[in-house]
Amino acid sequence: MDEDGNLNTVDELAALVGGRLWGDGQLLIESVASIEAAKAGEAAFVEDQALLDKAEGCSASLLIVPDGTGELAREIAANVPAIIEVRKPKLAFALIGSVLHPPKQREPLIHESAVVGAGADIALTAYIGPHVSIGENSTIGAGTRVESGVIVGDDVTIGTDCVLHPNVTLYDGVQIGNKVVLHAGVCVGGDGFGYVRDDVGYHKFPQIGTVIIEDDVELGAYSCVDRAALGRTRIGRGTKIDNLVHVGHNCDIGQRVVIAAQTGISGSVVIEDDAVIGGQVGFGDHVRVQSGAIIGSKAGILPGKIVRPGVWWGIPIQPLDAYKRLNAHMGRLPQMRDELKVLSKRLAELEELVKTKS
Amino acid sequence: MDEDGNLNTVDELAALVGGRLWGDGQLLIESVASIEAAKAGEAAFVEDQALLDKAEGCSASLLIVPDGTGELAREIAANVPAIIEVRKPKLAFALIGSVLHPPKQREPLIHESAVVGAGADIALTAYIGPHVSIGENSTIGAGTRVESGVIVGDDVTIGTDCVLHPNVTLYDGVQIGNKVVLHAGVCVGGDGFGYVRDDVGYHKFPQIGTVIIEDDVELGAYSCVDRAALGRTRIGRGTKIDNLVHVGHNCDIGQRVVIAAQTGISGSVVIEDDAVIGGQVGFGDHVRVQSGAIIGSKAGILPGKIVRPGVWWGIPIQPLDAYKRLNAHMGRLPQMRDELKVLSKRLAELEELVKTKS
């Protein structure tokens, strides 16, 4: 590793991913790249033996390939001076990428334009950028980076080694764990959408709970997590959420859940650990998604539904197999209609024939 | 009421909601809570007699229950020292919550980091937080709270007792009424999406109208209300809109309309008073939704459609009953197909039989 930590030998990278090295272990690698674009000094990968042909003519300095394909890869990618064989090449590539391209580092700082409230406790190694506001009695952990324009309310807790990208808003009292990444404009702790109607109009139902974002969560740009009415809204450890997602009040999202862009989750939805949710999915309130469930993009789930393990699709959701069957049947509707007409005609003729013969 | 205004006796709360009190009227209540979590000093509620069992073992100091259930509630919730009987317990709970948990108060201030344009008129009792920009000739009413990072353009009017949460953007010339709440990042007055195509590409159609947000409106985080092309876009008094909603140019949204998260409303849509719109609904342009209409989540409405009173569902929308019938029919498609095959086979056999006998 060089002094900046972002130049590594092939030997070091092979050790990092537990792979088997073919070729020159002393070569220096400075970045990762796609197999089509990789040049000298760069590492690329082939995910699957079937894709090995794409490595022909590759100009990378290092190629990461699946177990058992090293020799073949050396033939196909004849110009590549180093090859690492490993069980999961894409994972190895991701790990190597994270070493060669570490998150941006900032020197500890509280920028002179930042406004910090009374009683706030900011770790010495934290970075607080320009035009940041930090409310009273809020805590920012060691190594956390708070970029320009972020607004942190009062009584907020932010753990260590987090990154808050520009213009994030944290309302009063929310709790953010360690190693959390919040992309631009993420909003945590806005009021849940709950009202009680009377003759005059709508009265806000109390929205006085909080939000807990656990460790290693990443939230995409402008995703919103509303505070609980009473109690708490939770995003579990290691969960990854894409851009423009809405999480309503009192939701409980488990660990290692993945939610793609623009999905909307109504109040009091429970999503258990390891569920996978596509983009633009809509959840009615009080849905429970069980661990092992995978919900396809654009699906719609009615309030109160329990979604069992398996793959689900459609509005309202149904098992993928049933959805495909139904679509196939719908595609045959014109044909069914024709068959119905033919049957009707044949039957009429036969009726006539029988009548005539009587 | 205590000196902070957020500690109240049971007597005071019973009077507030016009309820009948059982038990100790001198008890002090400091917050509301769910019936499961409520502790001493807290108020909880039971919405419906059927749910009264949930009050068993409740540790609240005050329980709000439906008319006619006070005695029963005293038996079930034997540990609760005070019970209020009232016609609408959830509404009473909301009102009590609004008294016990009033919106955050700020001392009047124009923060030294705020930038205020020439001719701006800021009420003496307003709060202007850090890193706020206020344009030229804009007006901020008495008691209005403008939180950190809010950007107000030129010639904007904001009424009294509003709350603008962090990073709200108001473009030039828009008008905001009294007691309006704009959550983080709300954007009012961006250009409508209108272009005229010629051979070279797209030319912007003039987007020079304005936006009027009437009193008591609440808009969720990152909801966008575009300015009119010509004329005005309007959000009527008492209307409540959730997060990440899009309201296009020249829309006219009436009073006490409710719109859930991520709904998108194309240009020139009219939604009359008291309509209720679910989440992720999509409106084509020039739709008119009549008062009394309820539109289910994820529905899609074709341009120019008039949506009459009643409950609507689906893409394109249809009355809920028709939608359910259609779904039932679709579910029977495989069976219909089987029946068709059987009929065809029986008919063929009968034809053969008749032919043979001829």
Place this chain on the structure above:
Amino acid sequence: MDEDGNLNTVDELAALVGGRLWGDGQLLIESVASIEAAKAGEAAFVEDQALLDKAEGCSASLLIVPDGTGELAREIAANVPAIIEVRKPKLAFALIGSVLHPPKQREPLIHESAVVGAGADIALTAYIGPHVSIGENSTIGAGTRVESGVIVGDDVTIGTDCVLHPNVTLYDGVQIGNKVVLHAGVCVGGDGFGYVRDDVGYHKFPQIGTVIIEDDVELGAYSCVDRAALGRTRIGRGTKIDNLVHVGHNCDIGQRVVIAAQTGISGSVVIEDDAVIGGQVGFGDHVRVQSGAIIGSKAGILPGKIVRPGVWWGIPIQPLDAYKRLNAHMGRLPQMRDELKVLSKRLAELEELVKTKS
């Protein structure tokens, strides 16, 4: 043209749009308006001869009408002192609007509250508003307007005559062309949503590419364009995107593409020049939309699909004709079911009859 450039004679406007003038060419026009609202000093238009009746009683000073309708328009709109006949009235109106209502001009400035990083290169004629942050080594071109609260990362390039509305976030290294308009809160260059799963959880796949926004692009409020994993995400010249749109990593959006609000585009989607995409559309990854394709609102496109020229609709998408046929067939399902029952009954009767006669 007056000294401010926003007062023009009818003669000047007629010359601008290449139209034929009837009436008083010396009249001064100061703004555009709808035909219903236009007053003295204002210009209105009639798009189509069939709509000419709407001009009756019009109080505009200038009316723009289609070729061949000038004389008729003079009769109908008897009070309007000047009429311009032109081939495309709506386009002419847009051009006249752009002259009468030019974009806001700002005097060159770097506001004292702005924070500018080392090595940043800001053109002398640029405007940098309050509370802006500009990172190291970034470039802002001549005539570009950067409004309050915008955050520009390091190594960003922004061309000439752009407008960045409030609270825009540009991550490190992205490139913005000339005459680009980014509405409030646009986010360019956030990490793409790509992870590799292992037994422990999700590891980020490298998101180290960039984004290129070409000339004359306009992006609506809170739209997000993610950086490429490797390589680049591109928005082509003259493309117009509405509010709250998500563009995933490695997408390649061509020139003069139009995308309406809340549409979501997964990774590696290609949209060729001149495609038109409705609102709330969802794209699976690796879709290719060919030039000439029009995709209706709320459509869903499965991953890897090639969308050929023509009009497409539905989930999953199909040609509009097929979609309409299918919808018609579905509407006839109850009737088909009844027919099936009747057939079955008639067949049973006939079977009985034939059997009896045997």
